[in-house]
Amino acid sequence: MGRDISYSIEDASEIQKSYQLHKDDYGNIKAITAAIKNPSNDHIAREIIMADWEAPMMKKHADIMCNSTQTYGGKDILEIGFGLGLSATYVQEMCDINSHTIIERHPQIAENARHWAKDKVGVKIIEGDWWDVRNEFLIYDGIFYDAEYDPHLENFWDSIKMTIKEGGIFTFFSHFGSTGKHSHNLVPEFKVKYEHMDISNITPNAGETGGEGVIFCEDSEENDYFLPYIKREFNTCI
Numbered sequence: 001m002g003r004d005i006s007y008s009i010e011d012a013s014e015i016q017k018s019y020q021l022h023k024d025d026y027g028n029i030k031a032i033t034a035a036i037k038n039p040s041n042d043h044i045a046r047e048i049i050m051a052d053w054e055a056p057m058m059k060k061h062a063d064i065m066c067n068s069t070q071t072y073g074g075k076d077i078l079e080i081g082f083g084l085g086l087s088a089t090y091v092q093e094m095c096d097i098n099s100h101t102i103i104e105r106h107p108q109i110a111e112n113a114r115h116w117a118k119d120k121v122g123v124k125i126i127e128g129d130w131w132d133v134r135n136e137f138l139i140y141d142g143i144f145y146d147a148e149y150d151p152h153l154e155n156f157w158d159s160i161k162m163t164i165k166e167g168g169i170f171t172f173f174s175h176f177g178s179t180g181k182h183s184h185n186l187v188p189e190f191k192v193k194y195e196h197m198d199i200s201n202i203t204p205n206a207g208e209t210g211g212e213g214v215i216f217c218e219d220s221e222e223n224d225y226f227l228p229y230i231k232r233e234f235n236t237c238i
């Protein structure tokens, strides 16, 4: 497994306590870990919450946002969660950008994001929990939700749905992406479409704890990721 999904609401505070960036011999950032409380035994363990081998999936999430219906003057993109900045970097490479807003709640990661943004286009880093800064939402051509251990997860859809432009795309990382289902109540299931991705060539970093595949569901096929997204069609409500 890659990212761990067994957590409780209390983990949201635990995750604030400890973030660590792993670097390989060449100094490249490879993974973010955090202290997570295991709900079954109260043990606090380090869990990987983002790793660089997830890049192909991050690229696909960026791609689907950048291919939302073209609007004049470039796209307005919102990302929840900077992590390693993989999806953000792909957005910069693949989108004709008007604005690129990134909300990141962890101070250390937000600092990385500000450093990363120095030579990027149209970036605004908002440090904080999306829940606390939701009044700053504008309207967007593309929205990517990739937050871990979010105590307000079930409020996200109601908070965000009015901010998707006509023709715009909302997408989110799916822990159960290999089954075409998702693992939580982030969105109303019936509205979700899936884009298939072949992930048979993706290999986790050697030695990464539990990193034996991108499969987040034990009974799933290992070669497929079904990327979830919702498109707001023209002249429709969501």
Ligand SMILES: C[S@@+](CC[C@H](N)C(=O)[O-])C[C@H]1O[C@@H](n2cnc3c(N)ncnc32)[C@H](O)[C@@H]1O
Pocket (backbone or CB within 6 Å): 049, 050, 058, 080, 081, 082, 083, 084, 085, 086, 087, 088, 103, 104, 105, 106, 109, 128, 129, 130, 131, 146, 147, 148, 149, 150, 151
């Ligand atoms: C899995 S990483 C994001 C990975 C990113 N898409 C990439 O390509 O590297 C999740 C990030 O979301 C941040 N995060 C988690 N919950 C959040 C919240 N409620 N509001 C803002 N950021 C949050 C975490 O601190 C972490 O940096």
